[in-house]
Amino acid sequence: MTQAAYQEAMHVHEPKSFWTKYVWSQDHKVIAIQYTLTAVGVGLVALVMSWLMRIQIGFPGSVSFIDPSTYYQMVTMHGMIMVIYLLTAIFLGGFGNYLIPLMVGARDMVFPFVNMLSYWAYLLSVLVLMASFLVPGGPTGAGWTLYPPQAILPGTPGSGYGIVLMLVSLILFIVAATMGGLNYVTTVIQARTRGMTMMRMPLSVWGIFAATILALLAFPALFVGAVMLLFDRLLGSSFFMPAIVSMGQQLDYEGGSPVLFQHIFWFFGHPEVYIVALPAFGIISDLISVHSRKTIFGYRMMVWAIVIIAVLSFIVWAHHMYVSGMNPYFGFFFAITTLIIAVPTAIKVYNWVLTLWQGDIHLTVPLLFAVAFVSTFTIGGITGLFLGNVVIDLPLSDTYFVVAHFHMVMGVSPILAVFGGIYHWYPKITGKMLNDTMGHFHFWLTFIGTYLIYFPMHYLGFIGMPRRYHSYEGYEFIPDSAQDLNVFITLSALLVGVAQFIFLYNLYWSYRKGKPAGDNPWNATSLEWQTPDTPPIHGNWGSKLPVVYRWAYDYSVPGVEKDFIPQNVEHVESLNDDNPGKLQPEG
């Protein structure tokens, strides 16, 4: 029995009741939506916190409950939620779950039950995290990097219960991500339909596939760090805690190494950047190719660039620790590896631009988001080259320049890819088109607004404005005009925040009253658009699995009437050549 026949023969277990269909569901599409909605919900909490922080900076003291402790707690929770509970969860749990089986032509993930457990463990981790708002002392204010010793010392807000809940929540999240990750990788390796070779997979699948392998290898580092920090906090061991006098009291700790934690944390933390970026790369490649009706430029180069970035991301972690002090030769090594990553990344940017070049560009909302991604990612990437150098990083490290850099490159860029992806695949998920007018409002407000927020921050960084400060009164080196810029940034941030509610309303409104989408509104070639039903039903493919005859990027093939050939089409009426529907090999 072949792989394909095996999947066909699999007893497709159609759930009947409401509970097994929508709540305790093992269907990858339902789990994907559960993941996405949970991530968006918790993301809104982080969005509101960013508003409050900006109001404090722009108009100090205008919100009475924001004292320095509350401010640190919001900085911490905003960062942690956005990076891990929103972006990681939505790319792997949301997009990964929805797209992988549909794009490789499988009926479901290979371990549906484990997949369901993955979501529920994730939900539990979110609930534990949210519970830290309710415990005495509130959530931890240690910063999202949770550096000891301050993370667990009495002076830090939330050092009582908040930090413990934070660490427990992270451990639960890692369990969830591992269970999901096993599924995604195994499905890609083992459950592709007939004809779907690795090199015919859409780049979205490649991006998510590589990112998931990174997650499987990087999250254990955070797990180790979290467990050891919990030991220090709860059992009084001294893995990371040096001998220390805290608030006039000699504590029992002795000999621990805070820098050890930093190494362990960033061994996870840097790959984490690419866990978020690689799926975005893949999604953007597909959006650009589909909406500019052109073959992706340099497909194989794109795949190998993803693989090379994934490998390199494990040997650059200490560039986050230049200010912690290190042997200059180490700094040299990590600066070099960091700068080398720019090469495969630049290849990708060139290839996106060259795909757009002379394309039949349809200025749809997904394409707008994709082009915006290329722009913000390039800006953020270039400031990354600055910060990768030790001598430039040292003075800039604690300033708003770094805030601007990482928000551009791993805040704004991935979230633009998320939006682009949602506008692109929403018609398949719901069968309705998203409203275009609201989409344009959302896009332009978000795109221009984020530039208005983060571009001025580069200047604030250059004049030395420190980050993570609750208020800036009485620092002589900060000119008064900086405050004007801060007010401007705050107003932009409020506006961009409001724009996201347009998006959420659009999701709701279009689900009720949107224009019917049909099976393939974008005339795309990849398999998820060729399902017999829209939205796809349980089992995805009806009675027979699709067979794949070509790659995912046959757009505007010379000599073919239609400007796209779906992957599951074998023969195309061609006008004049003997290799129908394919480019001629050179020579």
Place this chain on the structure above:
Amino acid sequence: MFSNDFPNRIYQVMLNSCVSSNRGIRRIVNYVTDIETQQKIEQKINKAVNYLRETTLFEKPWLTTGAGDNEEIRSNEEIRLRQMKVGLTLLMGAMSVLFFLIFVAYIIRMEVADWQPLSEPGQLWTNTAFLVFSSITMQWAVIAARRDQTAGAIIGFLVAGLFAWAFLAGQLLAWQLLNKSGYFVANNPANSFFYMITALHGLHLLGGLGVWVYSLFKIGIGVGVTGLRSSVELCATYWHFLLGVWIILYSLLLLT
């Protein structure tokens, strides 16, 4: 510097060297007198060669059409087993990173002056023996299952699990012994590491025992020999892996 088909040429070289080494191996295979083993080895070689030949990582997808028709014919159980094996391999990969990082952290933390080596209780030798026996009986169960000796497989599987429980009980006993002689978690980093390492290793073994209980339940409701075989094979792989991890970590504890 490099011509356009440079990767393809590298690939050709790889393929050729594989084919020629294949001939060499075949010559060696001829010395194996047992015909069954001979055939098994040949099958494995053929599989490897075909895999390289058909691997598609060098495909130029914009030039090729067609779905290919040389898919391997396999049974449902085999496909499922292969999927499970890939999943298990990934899980063990993630766990390897986890224990590797603890290993590294241990070495780094050891350098600080406040480190006082822990004298491990002799109980750990007994526990190690339990775990080794557990792995051996598990392997025995695999061999029995491959020969379709259901009874032998079930007994081996059962005994292997019991040895694993004995190991866990022994570890708890070791903790108690240490506690009684005043070696608490927070006394010294060596103690803290000892407790953490044994706890994490034990929890992972406990997860394996969860699968063991579930498999016993499946055997209890009467699952076929092939279904049993896949459970036993997967458990055996995981058991050997955890034994390997334990031996490495225990040597680390003993040597420092």
